[in-house]
Amino acid sequence: MARTSLLRELPATPRGLRTRSALIDAGRKVFERLGYLDTRLVDITQEANCSSGTFYTYFAGKEEIFAAILEHAQEDMLHPGMQHVAGDDDPASIVEASNRAYFEAYKRNAKLMGLLEQVANIDPEFSKLRQDRADAFIHRNARSIASLQERGLADPELDPMLTSRALSGMVSRLAFNYFVIGDGHLDGEARPMDDLVYTVTRLWVNALRMPTTH
Template sequence: MSKSSASTPSVPPPADTLTARGRKTRDGLLDAARKVFEEVGFLDTRVEQIVQEASVSYGTFYRYFESKDDVFQELSIRLFEDVHRREPLDSDLSPAARLIATNRLYYQAYRRNAKLMAIVEQVATFNAEFRALRHEHRRQLIERTSRAIARWQDQGHVRESLDPVMAARAMSAMVDHTLYLWLVQGDEADEEILLDTLDQMCIGALGLDVAST
């Protein structure tokens, strides 16, 4: 990402090298930045607003982050990890039950992060570097889903005619865009009916055995 024109005395140290106090300060800056981004949006956010929200000096901000873009990138990575890297704890679930559980975990994480997700999607439309980051995390999600579909094909749960990668892409796009329209754009929908419909459509697309749920 392009950096702010403000000069920095040095490159901020990696987060994993900070002291406990340093991590606390850095996390406080991230919390403050997220609040400001969600209140005024990416384009209107200024470092001045972030430091005021965090009650720290400019020098403290630049000790941990190089720019507004830098702190937004860190928030976005944390968001992607929260939303995309979730698996049901029960390893004995049937494929259909596992798919439903995964969908619900994704929905819960999306709802928690809906405000920031809206900004993330906006920034990805005009920032090429950030768009590449967004695509990489989406690629990781699709790769995990396609591996599960391929495994279920080997086990005889999913018809062999489906291409695992294309099926994963289509299902991911359907779920992601539906939640975006509902939780970000404000489309009206009954929560349980919407989520149950998404589950049924995913299960039906793969031809999974609903009775096994």
């Protein structure tokens, strides 16, 4: 996420980094348990077993620590780690592995994504953080689309950025509806995550006119 008034520079010492990380871990547990509005700083310091003075060394308030928690979650979602795909001769398999890794990361962070949606509707700073997060995914996917086009593996007439906005928005909204709103359900019925992976992969492949080997 881009640096805003909610995101400070990291501590300079290893001890400071460890303390800040412990506060972030504790804060995440409390926010996910109590929700953003009902969380108090004392709840976080008790969870972290630290003093309020220690807390204020690293964060000005719950807005700052929540922003730091979201920054950690975004790193997990942008770089979730995906299964190894042998070679690059089947770009559709790479898209499938990437989609699966994204959905698995979204599942890990679903409670935070739900809280971000709520807070962004009432706080302009978090609205900006949410947009920064979306833009990071869009730009990454646009670079991937452009690379496929350069290799002759995607429709060269598509605008990479506009295409990425359309496809990335589709995937992220589907993930929100499935993991946050539906809790594993869509249209009133339970669906395995494999259905999501298959569907969005086919839509990506068809939209980009990518070749497949299976």
